[in-house]
Amino acid sequence: MKKIAVLTSGGDAPGMNAAVRAVVRKAIYEGLDVAGVLNGYQGLIEGKIELLQLGSVGDIIQRGGTILRSARSPEFRTLEGRQKAVEQIKLHGIEGLVVIGGDGSFMGALELTLLGIPCVCVPATIDNDINGTEFTIGFDTALNTVIEAIDKIRDTATSHERTFIVEVMGRNAGDLALWAGLAGGAETILIPEEKFDSTDLIKRLKSGTGRGKKHSIIVVAEGVMSANELADILKKEANIETRVSVLGHIQRGGSPSARDRVIASQYGARAVEVLMEGRSGVAVGMRDHLVIDYDLQDVFKGLHELDMSMYTLSKELSI
Incomplete structure (x- = not known):
């Protein structure tokens, strides 16, 4: 193998630049040429591919976002679009591709492997929802951002003396809410993995009020x-007044931890x-x-599993 490429795809996550830096410098250390694909899979289709040097990734380890940028690509979802991407890969002499992103990015890489392109995926998403790995790049930084806000x-x-509701990201996974809620001492944590019960929530809030508690934090x-x-x-349902804070995309930004x-x-x-070992679809x-x-x-044979013992612990500690 003489030349590989790296791209970032999907939602940005703090630490993506650190991963790009590692790919580039490890490849060069091993004697490989390495190219960067701009704007994710769409950039791959359009041939936005540049050869990277050691200096190309200097002073980026501390930066949030991704210097390679990211973009949605409806075209890549089609076979014709993926074939265009394969043509560009071959045109630029690329023998292997490192894809940094979430499960949507992983699915794109899997499709490319079926077309004969060796791909290895690096999990990067603040949602921490990739099956098979305990931690994804960006989760820890987003977690600390949420804790600071709480x-x-x-x-x-x-x-x-008010009840505040703090909404956090995570798509269909509760990792960010659970870890932040436990670390931030939230009185109530609501996650997708546990069925929502408004009666139980109201009971917990009134129980706290009954023992003299004058404020409460709910993380949803x-x-x-x-x-x-x-x-x-x-x-x-209970005439309980609350204040709402939706943290939004602030959770994705910032210097990585x-x-x-x-x-x-x-x-x-x-x-x-892994690419140098001649392996693909990894x-x-x-x-x-x-x-x-x-x-x-x-990755696609099951769902990422949350440690529900942490959820039990959070309820025990927030009585």
């Missing part, structure tokens, strides 16, 4: 419902090694604090 909201909740994952919807339910920089570096380097990740690689198809 800490500040609690100051206001305490001062004004977007996969359950919006914070405004929850506020309407509490007002309608030390942990995200480290695992991004580990994942990116391992992805290059995802890298982490289990039991060790960097591992596994069959890309396994």
Whole structure:
């Protein structure tokens, strides 16, 4: 193998640049040429491919977002679009591709492998919802962003003796809400993995009020419902007034944490090694604090599982 390429796709996540840096520098260290694909799969179709040097990824490990940028590509969802991408890959002499992104990006890579293009995937999404790995790039940074927001909201909740609802991202996974809620001392955490019960929630809130508690923090994952919807339910069913904070895309930005920089570096380097071993259709990740690689198809054979013992613990500690 003489030349590989790297692209970032889907929603941006803090640490993507650290992963790109690792891929580029590991490849060059191993004597390979490495190209960067701009604007994800759409850029691949359009041939937006540039040769990268050591200096191309200098001073980016601390930057959020992705220097390669990302874009949605409806065209890539078609066979014709993917064939155009394959043509560009061959035209530029690329023998392997590292894809950094979430499950949608992984699915695109799987489709390319079926067309004969060796691909290795690196999980990068703040949702932490990739099956087969315990941690994705960006999750830790987003988690700390949410915790910082909860800490500040609690100051206001305490001062004004109010109940605040904090809505966090995560799509259909509750990892971000659960970890942030537990770390932030939230009184209630609502996640997609646990059936929503308004009666139980209202009971918990009134129980707290009954023992003299004058403020409360509710963390709700977007996969359950919006914070405004929850506020309407509490007002309608129990006449409980709340204030809403939707954190939104602030959770995706910012300089990556030390942990995200480290695992991004580990994942990116391992992805290059896998390609050099002549393997394809592989995802890298982490289990039991060790960097591992596994069959890309396994990502789609099941759902990412949340540690429900943490959810139980959060309820026990928020009595």
